[in-house]
Amino acid sequence: MLPKRRFSFDKRHLTSRWFIYGLWLQLVCSDDASNPRLTLQQDDALLYNINYSHTVLFHEQGSNILLVGGLNFVLRVDVENGENETFTLNPKLQPFCDEKSCENVVTVIERFQNSTFVCGTNGENPTCWTLFSEKSNNSTEVKEYGDGTGISPHTCTQNSLCLTADGDLYAAAPLYSDGALLQFRRLAGNRIDLWMHDQWLSEPTFISSFLAKRKDDPMNEKIYVLFLEKNSDTSPEADPWISRVARVCKVDEGGPRQYLQNIWTSFLKARLICGIPRESLYFNRLKDIFVVHAENWTDSRVYALFSSSWNSTAVCIYSLKELDAIFENSVFKGYDGKIPNPRPGTCVKNSNSIPIATLNIIKDYPEMQDWIHPIHKDTPFFMSKTNYTKIAVDKVQASDALVYNVLLLAKDNGMIIKVLENDTKAFIISETRLYSGSSPVQAMKLDSEMSKLFVGYPGQISVLDLQRCQDYNASCADCVLSRDPYCAWTEYGCTAQTKGGIQNIADGNTYVCDRIKDSRPSYGASVHHSVPVEVSFYLSCPVDSHHATYRWIHGNKSTTCQPTQSECLLLIPSMTSDDYGSYECISHERDYTRKMKKYYLLKPKRVTDSAFNLKCTMVTMVTLAFYL
Incomplete structure (x- = not known):
């Protein structure tokens, strides 16, 4: 717990609690649980090098095809053989536009109505196209679908999201070029179009949406929407944004003609909490989510990535069953009357027949009083002072037949970390660099069947092989x-x-x-060095795990290493007669101890040897200065 009594707060330092918590978080995250065991470079990660910044990736599980959205076209990449094909969208631009507003940036790629559905900004005049495969000659025909307003934003910098589910298309994008009227709507498909009541959201930023399938109860299937909303609490210490989750019924057809016609009649929203309640400190800014769906929807999990006011990030995990229970049982914030029947938010066969009393609560009091807490209620599952931007989660069956979840998190410098979820604890298996630069990841798509993660960087598409057992x-x-x-x-x-x-x-x-012979090689032949007296010298030992501890053994003396990113060093400031002899570098990790390196330091036999080794020692000292 934070040692609050050691610090004082005043109005001149309204963010001091956040600053102090940031320092405390650095201490908490300094152990092995918050540091990767290995740092890797996947040199064969490049899938395709492109000369533009894409905005969206599309990939279906088990498919060899990856679709990449660009400027005026969609790139089709075969991930097996590297072959690619470009489809031009033939935009219809406004007659008067400057260079930037004339761009047609692809912002949506989905499977919809038996075709690939593509939408773009189209010079601030959002438009959609369909890509129909022509099986006879293995080509694709591009046809204009129609107006993309409300599906694609007017510019690629505007907030938007898109979801296709059971033949319907759901989207959130501004209706106007100035970003106004940003709502979550059902805009095409088998059911009628629906939109939101203007008062339900305050300056939202939509993050993601998904359908929770219920095979045995399709009538009660829900669409969940996760977003940020402007905080109504304007006190100085309050975060300007709070995280929300909303839900609507898939079968919702809107209200009767005289009331809430073409408006969601099942819309409810609740606050999503991730933090340390005992300290009243929360990660309030939702950045990304990934849903691990289960055969039974009640076993599904929502993995949410958050950032905070003190520049840290966290992952909180939510049970979809517990999340849904808030909507089913919480009182309605601001409403103290009798709850009518059916309860607001209940899915019904004919939403046009919902009583006005129920619709009034949906219209005026859609927020739940209770907050949605993660399954680890006292603290986030994972916290870090590093800024992460994207998340994906894979389910992996191990040799013990148990299924483990592995989190894949993208850092803002482009590194991808692999995190094992082991009960309530996180273990960082590795971090891998796929991209030669240090740009943040723009998009990620996980293929669990192929055990690959497709990663989009500015100007490059890379693929992380999740089964790199050779490491x-x-x-x-x-x-x-x-x-x-x-x-x-x-x-x-x-x-x-x-x-x-x-x-x-x-x-x-x-x-x-223990039941097999460990084939790991020893440290090999000892290395001999002739080192003059009173000369500085250092020894290096390779670091093969950031979770191991390293020490040097010389006679009866044990000395800790001075670690760098890839080596562990022992500096001898000035050689004396006691410093000659053998040195062993020993690593220890969990129950495993290993001899990493062995050296013999000898006195020079001749003057020429001394001069030669003095020269070499000066070189090593320059190298040491570079490391330190």
């Missing part, structure tokens, strides 16, 4: 310590064939390898 292939211990559920130790090494393999996802201890 831990040195030994059984190396494979087990990774705690990577994609990989297991077999007779062929560390492989993606986990069935029957050796793993210990629960804690990573290597005793499970």
Whole structure:
């Protein structure tokens, strides 16, 4: 808990609590749980190099095809052989427009009505197209679909989202070029168009939406919408934004002709909480979500990525069942009357027949009094002082037949981290650089069937192979310590064939390898150095895990290492007779100890050796200065 009694707050430092909490968070996140075990570079990650900044990716599970939205066209990439094809959209631009407003930026790519549905800004005149496959000659015909207002924004900087579900198209985009009338609507498909009441939202920023399928109860299927909303609390310490989740019934057809016609009759919203309630400190700014759907909708989980006022990020996990229970049971904020029947928000076969008393509450009091809390109620599942921007979650079956969730988080510098969800604890397996620059990720698409993550950067599409078991292939211990559920130790090494393999996802201890011979090589031949007396010298040891501790053994003396990103160093300020002899670098991680390196430091036999080694020592000192 924060040591509040040590600090004083006054009105001149209204954000001091956030600042202090940021310092405290740095201490909390300094252990192994908040640092990646390995830092990797995937050199074969480049899928396609492009000369424009795309805005949207589209990919269907198990497909070899990735669609990329560009300027005036859609790029079709075959991820297996690298072949690509471009489809021009032939925009109809306004007769008078400057260079920027004439751009047609693709903002929507979805599967809709048996075709690929594409929408773009079209010079601030949103338009949609369909791409029909011609099976006879394996080509695609592009046809204009029609007006894209409310589906695509007028400019690519405006907020928007799009969802296709069961033959209907749902979208949120401004109706006007100035960004006005940004609402979540049903705009095309099998059911009638619906939109929102103007008073339901205050300056929203839509993040994502999804349909929760109920195979045994399709009548009660809901569309969930997650967004940010302007905070009505204008006190100095209040965050200007709060996170929300709303839901509507899929079968909603709007109200009767005289009341809420073509308006959602099932719209409800609630506040989404992620933080540390005992400190009254919250991550209020929702950035991205990923839904892990289950066969039974009540087992589904919503993984939400948040940022805070003190420049930190967190992941909170929500049970869809518990989330939905708030809408079913909470009182309505600001309403103290009797709740009519049917309860506002209930899905009914004919929404045109809902009583006016029920519709009045939907219209005037759509917010729930109770807040939606994550399954880890006291603290977020994952916290970091690093800024993360995107999230995806994969389900992986390990050798013990248990299914583990692996979170994939994108940093603002383009790195992708892989995080194991182990009960209530997060374990960062690795962080991987796919992109030579340091730009943030623009889009991510996960393919669980192929175990690949498609990542869009400015000017580049990359793919992260989630089964890179070669990164831990040195030994059984190396494979087990990774705690990577994609990989297991077999007779062929560390492989993606986990069935029957050796793993210990629960804690990573290597005793499970005792029944086989560990093939990990020793540190190899000892390295000999002739070092003159009174000369500074350093020894280096490779760091193969950021979770291991390293030390140097010299005689009966044990010395800790000075770590860098990839090496662990021992500096000898001035060689004395006691400094000669053998040095061993030892790493220790969990229950596994390994000899990493062995050196012998010897006195020079001749003057020429001394001069030569003095020169080499000066070089090593320059190198050391570079490291430090």
